[in-house]
Amino acid sequence: MRIDSLRLVNFRNYAQQEVCFSDGVNLVCGENAQGKTNLLEAVFLLTGSRSWRAARKSELVSFGQQQAMVSADVFSRSREFALRLGFSCGGRSSAQVNGVRLKSPGLLSETLRCVLFSPEDLQLLRGAPEKRRRFLDTALCQLRPRYAQCLAQYQKVLEGKTSILRKSAERPDMLALLPEFDERLVTLGACLMEYRARFCALLAPVCSDIYSDIASGREHLTVRYQTVSSVSDPGADRKTLERELSEHLASHRQAEMRLLQCLSGVHKDDLVLEIDGRACRAFASQGQTRSAALALKFAERELFFRDSGEYPVLLLDDVLSELDARRQAYVVGHMPGGQAIITCCEDTGRFSGCRCIAVAGGRIL
Ligand code: ATP
Numbered sequence: 001m002r003i004d005s006l007r008l009v010n011f012r013n014y015a016q017q018e019v020c021f022s023d024g025v026n027l028v029c030g031e032n033a034q035g036k037t038n039l040l041e042a043v044f045l046l047t048g049s050r051s052w053r054a055a056r057k058s059e060l061v062s063f064g065q066q067q068a069m070v071s072a073d074v075f076s077r078s079r080e081f082a083l084r085l086g087f088s089c090g091g092r093s094s095a096q097v098n099g100v101r102l103k104s105p106g107l108l109s110e111t112l113r114c115v116l117f118s119p120e121d122l123q124l125l126r127g128a129p130e131k132r133r134r135f136l137d138t139a140l141c142q143l144r145p146r147y148a149q150c151l152a153q154y155q156k157v158l159e160g161k162t163s164i165l166r167k168s169a170e171r172p173d174m175l176a177l178l179p180e181f182d183e184r185l186v187t188l189g190a191c192l193m194e195y196r197a198r199f200c201a202l203l204a205p206v207c208s209d210i211y212s213d214i215a216s217g218r219e220h221l222t223v224r225y226q227t228v229s230s231v232s233d234p235g236a237d238r239k240t241l242e243r244e245l246s247e248h249l250a251s252h253r254q255a256e257m258r259l260l261q262c263l264s265g266v267h268k269d270d271l272v273l274e275i276d277g278r279a280c281r282a283f284a285s286q287g288q289t290r291s292a293a294l295a296l297k298f299a300e301r302e303l304f305f306r307d308s309g310e311y312p313v314l315l316l317d318d319v320l321s322e323l324d325a326r327r328q329a330y331v332v333g334h335m336p337g338g339q340a341i342i343t344c345c346e347d348t349g350r351f352s353g354c355r356c357i358a359v360a361g362g363r364i365l
């Protein structure tokens with residue numbers, strides 16, 4: 001999968017611009033506030049996902065303009081595609097593939113997929129479990145549509161249960177519905193757990209190997225899926241998971257009724273990351289944090305490749321800062337068989353074999 005060319009009209013600080021990318025590593029370089037991240041954001045939007053940093057579509061449209069357009073020529077599934085995404089200040093957007101309008105921009109993901117690393121992803125290591133759960137969920141939703149359905153159903157049932165618990169202060173009769181909701185949470189929860197455990201079993205060794213390479217074998221990263229305490233082995237069969245999860249929910253029911261909130265379940269799952277046996281969240285340095293977040297993203301890309309036979313486009317925003325020269329060389333030099341677009345402020349002269357794209361003031365030089 002690769003992007004051959006990208007065109008922007010009234011997008012952020014770009015009035016009208018075309019840029020060509022090569023297969024392999026593309027380094028987008030320039031000083032601060034010139035338009036490097038804006039370029040990555042435009043590519044990312046063509047995957048049908050929402051921008052990771054814009055609260056509203058109107059923020060994407062150049063100041064003083066009403067409409068913006070991003071389009072690209074993409075090579076995917078052994079074919080050429082022309083993708084086009086337009087959006088207005090009013091928040092409307094429309095997407096096309098090869099001139100045919102899509103029902104929803106989200107369907108662009110069938111043609112273009114990206115793995116993005118942005119500075120916000122450092123929260124994968126430092127932030128609350130929710131960040132790591134979202135990483136798992138996003139990766140699994142892309143790989144397995146059945147997982148996405150199961151997750152949506154689980155969230156709906158969980159909202160229902162939360163609402164019953166809240167209302168039960170005034171309507172205690174509603175508590176009679178709880179066992180039924182817990183039963184659904186057990187079935188759906190065990191399904192999510194099975195997918196997550198399988199994914200993590202594949203992710204962990206790949207991630208460890210990549211981290212060892214980044215750190216030149218000096219440190220060892222381990223990744224482990226952590227779910228509710230009553231489940232002794234998340235890799236167990238579905239029936240065992242359901243039984244253990246059911247016991248777990250039952251053991252929390254009294255406390256949930258007392259506090260009027262859902263306390264435990266797979267919606268609290270986490271990924272535990274340790275470097276040389278110490279929790280990254282508490283002990284990792286800046287460079288280690290960045291390297292471990294990168295290893296997770298590179299591993300996600302690798303698993304996607306194993307699943308589909310194609311590497312998603314890798315977008316790395318501001319990844320090189322805080323990495324020493326050895327780790328930087330690994331990131332830029334170790335990208336076998338896929339396309340990467342990497343933004344950086346530094347002098348790129350020492351990275352050979354990459355295409356350099358210089359950006360200044362919303363223009364490609
Ligand atoms: P840094 O190295 O600091 O991360 P960058 O090159 O990645 O810089 P961008 O985030 O791409 O910078 O932003 C470039 C410029 O685009 C900024 O000055 C920003 O204010 C401007 N900008 C953002 N949104 C819009 C918009 N809707 N219209 C016009 N300009 C915008």
Ligand code: MG
Pocket residue numbers: 036037038317318343
């Ligand atoms: Mg930037």
